Amino acid sequence: MDENRIAIDNHVFIKPDYLNHKHVSGNKKRKLKYNLLEAKILQKNTLLTFGGAFSNHIAAVAYTGYEHGFKTIGIIRGEELHHSKQLNATLSFAKQCGMQFKFVSRALYKNKMTTEFVNQLEDEFGDFYLIPEGGTNPLAVKGCEEILDDIDKTFDYICCPVGTGGTISGLINSSAQHQKIIGFPALKGDFLSKEITKFATKTNWELVSKYHFGGYAKVNKDLIQFINQFKATHNVPLDPIYTGKMMYGIYDLISKGYFKKDSKILAIHTGGLQGIEGMNVKLKQQNKPLIV
Known part of the structure; x- marks a missing residue:
């Protein structure tokens, strides 16, 4: 793998799209x-x-x-x-x-x-x-179709957080035939599948909806601990609304045997790190552990 993909272990890699701009990063x-x-x-x-x-x-x-x-x-x-x-x-x-x-x-x-x-x-x-x-609109999906490149075709699974459905739609459209695209919604509700279907041109995708931690911008101590430990171990910051929930979900699914043995997983880091500061204000008010 090249420098544009961070190896977390032998099977899980992160595409750090959040590094593409200081203020308007990722997706x-x-x-x-x-x-x-x-x-x-x-x-x-x-x-x-x-x-x-x-x-x-x-x-x-x-x-x-x-x-x-x-x-x-x-x-x-x-x-x-x-x-x-x-x-x-x-x-x-x-x-x-x-x-x-x-x-x-x-x-x-x-x-x-x-x-x-x-x-x-x-x-x-x-x-x-x-x-x-x-x-999210057709022009946004077109832009998100450019996230994946030829090197990414070596991966079996492409994972991404899901907010309004534009990013995952672009990934689906530009994915290879053998790949499965897995989305981790940050919101509760089943409306996203209908939104994605509006833009997606393939059917090789699935939403895993059990890692929203109660809904949009909702967190708990387990998620905060995971985010902090992940950064300490891999030097990759995760936000609590999108990418933190995705990575937590990926490792929970791995522990449950969801992914095929010896398959390679690429997680798209879509940015959102500016949300950490605001979340820490809320956590401090609630006397909860902060994101470091």
């Missing part, structure tokens, strides 16, 4: 690549997107706008955040990058992609290029 850079080109073709000067208070996507779009000369608007889930005295690390970073926020109620947020709501946003903010929550 976020992939998802935004062709959306940025499209926005420029359409002569849009403003990017508008959606996300929660700890969204990697919000931070990535904010910095991308700053880097490439776009204005950025973030529609943030949680109206109560508007009255918060201090923004968390993710939103503070996005604000420093020039992003303008609109905080909306959770009820309104559920209808964020309806024509009526988008029209209201256009009335309020003017013309913009719309990027969905998590960045």
